[in-house]
Amino acid sequence: MAIQTPERPKVTVKTATKGARWTKTGARPRPTNAFELYSWYFFRVSGILLLVFALGHLAIMHLINNVEVVNYDFIAQRWASPLWRTFDLILLFLALTHGLNGVRTLIYDYVQSKGWRVFSLSALYTTGLFFLLIGAQVIITFQPVVTARAK
């Protein structure tokens, strides 16, 4: 049974004046550039990709294996294959950008004072870039230390 769509009430959509993020009523105005549209698409595209990468990662590392067997040697063996390094790099990039974009949305929704918004966004981007760099660095440059272990 289809729901009858009621006629839409007439709403005047306030577009943003330059630099302003809110209308006087506190509602977010309709964005004037395409960035938020791309962000919206990015959430969905990266989300669908993360179904494979994040859920795959959980299944491999937490169901098929588990934290009892994960140690240095396990990671060294895994990263011996460039395929898994690539997998982890893609996962790192997608999960981090998807999450950062989410928090960016939260900041625009909840932090209304301009000063705090600039502060929290700067903190977010700095932290995000830092973790992206150290994460990518270890995945790309990792060289296994040969451990002398009698088995």
Added chain:
Amino acid sequence: MYRGQSGMWLWVLHRLTGVGILAFLFLHIADTYLVGLGPSYYNDLVFLYKHWAFRFLEWLLVGAVLYHAINGMRVIALDFWESAINQHKQLYYGTLGLFFVLWIPAGIFMLKDVKWFV
């Protein structure tokens, strides 16, 4: 289906699980960074994750990711198929149903060998 109804609480949970997953992701990148420093650093820290309390948190994390993933699919369905709104109740129960069907067995499987409170 909004304000105080089903969709709102799924939306609230989506935001909460999203923030929680990102917070863990930061921690997880930091611990993986130790792999680059050598076996002693990494193995000393990963020892923590084997604690029963962390095993339980790990299950909660899997739940957060599962919920975020399944609810995300519901959102995408509502966004891209105009007729999906007619099935929003089924989508609501489907989301919760699929979540528990996957999360509970995953928990039994993940936590079966955990030695609690030691």
